[in-house]
Structure formats: structure tokens, C-alpha cells
Amino acid sequence: MDExxxxxxxxxxxxxxxxxxxxxxxxAFSLGFVTHWAANPVPWRFYDLFAVAPILVGIAFQMRxxxxxxxxxxxxxxxxxxxxxxxxxGLILTACGxxxxxxxxxxxxxxxxxxxxx
Numbered sequence: 807m808d809e810x811x812x813x814x815x816x817x818x819x820x821x822x823x824x825x826x827x828x829x830x831x832x833x834a835f836s837l838g839f840v841t842h843w844a845a846n847p848v849p850w851r852f853y854d855l856f857a858v859a860p861i862l863v864g865i866a867f868q869m870r871x872x873x874x875x876x877x878x879x880x881x882x883x884x885x886x887x888x889x890x891x892x893x894x895x896g897l898i899l900t901a902c903g904x905x906x907x908x909x910x911x912x913x914x915x916x917x918x919x920x921x922x923x924x
Contacts, residue, residue, distance in 0.1 A: 815883040822886060826875050829893050833868045836900050840865065843907070857910055861903030867896025 840861060871893035879885050 857907035864896040864899030
């Protein structure tokens, strides 16, 4: 198989549709987390930006991956694999941001001895 055949290799539409479903569900969870966090009555602090930034960049990557997967060209293996890599990068960034948000809240509770906003 030469390079030209690899570029034109197609994936199954059923397989791509399953991937689109997974990406859509995880993107919805990510957006739901940000919505819930933004609606939280606890006041935001400057250092929360260190958690929000990777979450928002990760969500942007997830949206970009979904956009690429919804294109009919994503049936080409090369395009499909690139969209998957973008999605995984976005998922990792979002997970790191959520983990950092949890860590910042734990450190806040440990330093003040009370729950934030209480």
C-alpha cells in the first residue's frame, strides 16, 4: 500500500457515527460542567482562571473535532484520525482543567478551614 492509497482509505460510516455520538456526549458534559460552575454562587477568584483556561481551550478542541467529524470528508481515514487526535487533546485539556479546579477548591478549604462562599 503506497501513500496515495493510505490517504484515500475510507472508514465505515457506522464507525464514524459512533465516534460522533461519543464526541457529542463528552462535549455536552464539558459544557455542562462549565455552565454549572459559572452558575455557582461562590465568588470567582483570579486564580480560577488557571483552571478555566484549559477547560475552555479543551472545549474548543472538542468542538473543532466534532465539526471535522460532521464533514463528509471525515470518511477519509486521514481526516478521521486527525479529528480523533484533536478530540483527545481537548479531552485531556478539559480533564486537567477540571482536576485543577478541584485542587484549587481543596487548597482553598485547607487554607481557610471553611467552604468557599460560606
